[in-house]
Structures are given as C-alpha cells and as structure tokens.
Amino acid sequence: MQTNFSLEQLADPHVAESEKILRKCVHCGFCTATCPTYVLLGDELDSPRGRIYLIKDMLENGRPADSETVTHIDRCLSCLSCMTTCPSGVDYMHLVDHARIHIEKTYRRPFKDRFARAVIAATLPYPKRFRLALRAAGIVRPVSGLLKRIPLLRTFAVMLDLAPATLPPASAAARPKIHAAKGARRGRVALLTGCAQPVLRPEINEATVRLLTGQGIEVVVAEGEGCCGALVHHMGREDQALKAARRNVDAWLKATEESSLDAIVVTASGCGTMIKDYGHVLRLDPGYAEKAAKVSAMAKDITEYLAELDLPEQEARGLTVAYHSACSMQHAQKITTVPKQLLKRAGFTVRDPAEGHLCCGSAGTYNILQPEISAKLKARKVRNIEATRPNAIATGNIGCIMQIASGTKVPILHTVELLDWAYGGPKPAEL
C-alpha cells in the first residue's frame, strides 16, 4: 500500500518499522472475514483493514490520536486472527502495538477510563495486590448492582462480575525455588509462574511442576521473575511493559548462567507470546537487545516443550475434550496441532469446535474494558464448544479459562492439568 512519510518521520525507528509493515498490505480485505469484531459489528472500521488504515492516517499525519481512532483500536482484541489469514504477511501485531503506544502518549482518555486503566495496571500484574483486590471484591460484591449505576465505577462492577467467588490458597509452586527432577535429570527449564494465573488457578503451575519433574526435568522458578508485561503492553504502557521484560530477562539469564536452561516454559499462551517478543520490544535497548533475543529464543509453550519429551501413548480414557485454541496460541505463536496431539496421545478424545479461529472475548483486559463485545464473543464461543458435547474443555491460557468458565457448566482445564492426570498426577478437582 502506498505510504507517505517524510524522511524526518522515518528517522524514528518505530515509524520506520510501521512504514515497512504498511507497505506490505495490499488492501485485499481477506483479514476482515476472520476478524471477530468485524464478524460481529459489520463495520470496516472495526476490522483489521480499517484499523490499519486508521493507524496509517494517524501516523502519516503525525497527529495525536483522536477519539474515533481510539474507539476502533480499543475494540481490537489483538487476537491476531488477521495475521493467520493475511496472505501478504502484514505484521499487524507490531503495527497495533505501535498505535497503542502512540495513543497512550498522545491521547487523554476521559477521567473514568484513565482511573480504571490505572487501577488495572497497578493491580493485575502483581499477584499480592491482585489477591488482595479479589478478597476485597468478595466483600463489595453485594453492592455491584449499585456500582453499575455510577459511571466512574462501572468498569469495577464489570471486574466484580468477572472475579471468582472463592479464591484458592497461594501455592508453593509459584515461589522461587528449584524443583528437583525425579529420577535421572533429563533437562532443566525455568517456569514463568505468571501474575494472575497463580492467584486464580494455582493448580496449573502445580500440575506443570509435577508433570515435568516426574519426567526427569528440573524446574526452576527464578528469583525475581514476575509478570511478563503483556497486560500493560496491550494498554500501550510501554515503559511499564519494558521494565517487566528487563526484569525477567535478568532473572532467567542469571538462572541459565547458574546451570544451562533448555527452555523457559510458559503455561499461559498470552504470556508466551509476549516473552517470545522480548527480543523485538527491546531491540532498541543496546543493553538488553541481545539478552532479550536470547530469552525469546528459549521461550516455549509448555505443550511445545512436552512434545519434545516424547511422552508415552496412554490408553483411551473415554473422556471427550473440546480443545479451545487460545488466539495467542494459534494466531500469535502458531501452535495449532501440538496440544491436540499431546491430548490424544494421553488418551483423550479431542474435538475441534466450529469457528475455532474466533476469539472467546477474554483477550487480556478486554473483557473488563469492552464488556459488551466480549460477552457476545463468549456466548458464541460457548455455543460452538457445547455443540461438540464435550466432558471437558482444554485450553492453554488462563484468560480463556476464566472467560469460558463464566459461560458454561462444562469443566474447563489447562491442557497441562489433563496431561498431568494422564501421566500419574491427581485427577483435576473440576472433573
């Protein structure tokens, strides 16, 4: 597509990168068809092609973001379904990242939005604060109806609806420690414990540690690791995201210096996408570019790493599992068949729900910030999943787990929880 940037504008490496991305787009429109918001709303401004055009216009004119542009970029789930569809190889992910940073820097949101976003950015990425907030949610839940009527607090009412009613106790699996391999050591990995996941579903990390150590893998929870930064990254809060990235890079490089790591294992595909992108987001930081690239190269989704272990085939269990591929898994990381193969090998019958390419509406903080669209996508996703008549749902991302669980009675588990069970771990409580 034609672009119109001055040499001065192109001197900014972010603009130069976006220009390159825009030049690849031929405006064919294929992306519109698989974009969840376009499918729902039928407005090209809520499609990748429309957003690309809005971003192009904003960047070319070097102007601050305006409310029209912000509305449509905010509605983007960053599910990256468009990137799977795009024949031209347009790197929409990094284009929209740039747009979000530009919006955060140049656009003043209404006070209530700024307030809500600031609270989210100061809470969710920090397990202790998040846990406290969820406890508080339990206390104020009875007045959530009241909050909905106060514009300033509407977002918090949505958060209350999303917050689980009961909270599991914190798990030891999330504390810095080396979990020794059982039997002969075959490998050594670092585990990202995550931020929201260990608070909401500590069982996932526990299952991961149990399954890996049982297979002879030493699992390191590195001192100093924490939230991957994706949550704030998607809000355009670049500084906070890069700070999180640098901290994790330091933590894992220290761990691999102590004794070489085979991989950095990630059990939330949203986080995996971010960590695999550290090399990109820190490319302009001379002190970190190389180190971050190294960390990104080591990052693996838990299913990618398990596939390398060649787990033995198990007998059929008579349990039908609908596999929900998280967008960050299938579209961002392009991991499509591996988790299903692992589940089948472990003895589960696996079903693919229709419209598997469409997002469930979780998308990080999307279900908090865009509750109407998110709810429609959730209903559609649940309908497609339930049509396969599964005994359970498996997926690889905590966001999807919470989102889908709030719309169905079918138990939903992380893929690794089912695999842990199949290879000797306890039966998940949900089943």
Next chain:
Amino acid sequence: MPETIGFLKPRQAVLDRRREIIADLTDLLPDGCLISDERGLKPFETDAFLAYRRLPLAVALPETTGQVAAVLKYCSRYGIPVVPRGAGTSLSGGAIPQEDAIVVGLSKMSRILDIDLFNRTATVQAGVTNLNISETVSPDGFFYAPDPSSQLACTIGGNIGMNSGGAHCLKYGVTTNNLLGVKMVLFDGTVIELGGKALDAPGYDLLGLVCGSEGQLGIVTEATVRLIAKPEGARPVLFGFASSEAAGSCVADIIGAGIIPVAIEFMDRPAIEICEAFAHAGYPLDVEALLIVEVEGSEAEMDAMLQSIIEIARRHDVMTIKESQSALEAALIWKGRKSAFGATGRIADYICMDGTVPLSQLSHVLRRTGEIVAGYGLRVANVFHAGDGNMHPLILYNINDPEDAARAEAAGNDILRLCVDAGGCLTGEHGVGIEKRELMRHQYSQADLNQQMAARAAFDPQWLLNPSKVFPLEGRPAA
C-alpha cells in the same frame, strides 16, 4: 501518481448540503450505522484497486432492506450519488467512492435467511460472504459453486454486481449461472423481486441483466442461489512444464479434446515462488509453469479423466505430475492458489489484469504479455483460470514511485487491448469498475455502448448509482 483515470466532477449542490444530508441520513438509520467523521471515512476511500482513492461524503451501513430503501429514496430525491459496497475487495475499483457520494455498505446485512436443501437453494442477505454459504451447507454435502479467490471475504452482493467467477467456474459456470433470484432496491426506494427458487421465470430475464451491472441498476439486498451436491471425490493434480507456452498449449488441447475438468489453473515461475512461500503447498519450484488441474467424481471417473489429461500433457513434455495424496494437501494447493494476489504483496505492489482470451490464443497472449511488461521495465507474475482463458497478469511495481505506477498502468492497458484484439474481452470476472472504463471503447462500438446505457437509464435515469464506473465518461447521454 498523476491519475490517468478520471472521476465525475463532484456536484457542488450536494457538497454544499453536506451537513443537512448527514443529519437527514442519521435520522433514517439506527445508531452506529452512519459514518460521517472524516477520520472514519478514510478507510472507505478505496477498495482493493488501491491506487485510486476518493473520500465519500458519508458511509451508510444499513441493517435492513427497508433502511437501504429509505437511504436510496432520499438520495434519489435530492440527487445524491450512491456507491454500493460489499466487502470492498474489488480489483477494478468497483467500490471506490467519490466526494459527493454516499457509500451504502451491506456489511451489516450478513444473515443467512433460508437453506432449502430439498430445492437446493440458499437465500442470504447480500452481505453474506461467498464462502460462508458453502461452509454452512457443507456438513449436508452441498456447496455454492462460484469461488472467487477472495471468497473468504467477498460478499454475495458484490459477486452479483461483478458477475464473479472463480477457479471452479470452468465446470459450474459463473455467478449468473448460479443465481436464481434477488431482492433489489431501486434508486427511488422501490423494492422489487426478480426470479425465485425456480430455474426460470416468466417475462424478461432481468436477473441476467442485474447480474454484472456493477451496482448501477439498484442495490441487491437478498439473493437466492443454487446449491450443488458435492462430488464423491475431488483431486487436484499438479502438472509442471518447461515453458509457459507449453502449459498454455496443453490447456488449449485439453479443452479442445472436449475434456472439462472442474478447474485448470495456471501459475508461472514467479507466481509459483510467491504462492509456495506463503502456503507451503508443495508446488514444484523447478518448472517454468504449473497447471493445477482438478478432476472430480467417483474414483473411476477421476482416473479416466486424469489418464486422458496426462496423455495430452505428455505431448507437451510435461516435466512433473503430482497428485495430491490427502484432503490436507488438496486444501493447501488451493490455499496457495487462492492467496496468490495477496501473497504477491510480500514482494511488491501490483495491479491485476482480468482479460479473457480464446484458448487458441493463450500461448501467444502469454508471450506478448511478458514482452509488453518487460518493455516497460517491469516484472509480471501470471496466475489465472486457464481453463476458461481468464488471464490475471499481476504487474509488479512500486506504488510509492509515481513513474513506476504510471508505467504499470500503461502496461496493463496494453495487455487488455491485446486481449480484445486476440478475440477476447477486457474482463472475465472482476468487472469494469473504473479501471477498464475507458477501454470499453476498444471493446464496443458506440452503438453497443448506447444500448447498454439505455438499459441502465431505464433503472436509474439520473445516472447516480455508482456513476463513475463502467461507461466511458465521454459520450454518456445527458442525465
């Protein structure tokens, strides 16, 4: 780029009433169905023929036939041009707006209304995508035959406007052969129905006239299309050749022998490389030209037809023959082919031609196309529906370089004239749009054009529906 294709001069009277028009249209449509903010209008300024751009006055996204009728009635009353838009995937600029026009987009009308398997018909709103129809009826063993490469995104309304084709049209025909009826809004707001579930209707074949009329006779809001039972099996086979000429003559001989496979698609070396890089379909990379020939039916039928085709291909020194071994492989072969245009975006900007030639001329036109494009100092990739002679040279250029862009456009015009001179036509399936408008004179005499324009005027005497398209700007009747 200095524009060589002109648009009609915007009507000052319309531009002057901009605010009033927007206020009135806002009243006629539900919330969120009218775009009038300059920023929001920008993404609608072009389609997939993106070298040309015009910001419309407003974009209406109606949700019902009634709302379409209300908007058209209003525009007709106040003399405001209207440009219909489906998914905006036109390669000929069919959906490019103009400054004084209201774009009427059908993207919110995307419901499937009725699937009648007994009568083998589907009735859908105009904004339903082409592929959505086939996907909906696939579990029951049916499909909708015309399959433009953009079928994932393009809408049935747009397909009707352009009488779209596709790879599988060699056997099943193009849109007009698969369309049974439409509900259409005339410019004055009258809603008419043409055709129905039966194969023919009494009286004039107005449906035939509407199909391919590029949004100039009215706006189709619903369509009833024919569903076809899926064959027992289908198998795409790859044939690699040492030259484009050899592949071209092979196609002519296959059809000449009275063999009609479902599809015969052609790719030259640059196109093969582009598509293989995207789809990893297993296309041979050591050949100059590739034919994808799909046969279908029972195993015995497929084997028999394939045997005859292989014999013909051998006479043209076929270098490789590769049958797809699985449904996945077949899907990848088609994915690569159908993504060819977009995938070309990985290496260059392009404009895509759509000339159609008699098969006896295919080799000659392919060779001359290469010479013409080289003469302008540009590169070309050929990927097209060879079985029906519908060529798609992709002229590669740099859209940021105005001289390059002008050369690409000139080369395209030369190629289209060549197609007409070889006994073919300007467009096989993409429509005339703005792109080929002035070349219509090369195809038709003024008397031919006058008769077409008279038919157009019978529907839209004011010449306000998609007015800058199809007919040369000079020589139109005074509206």
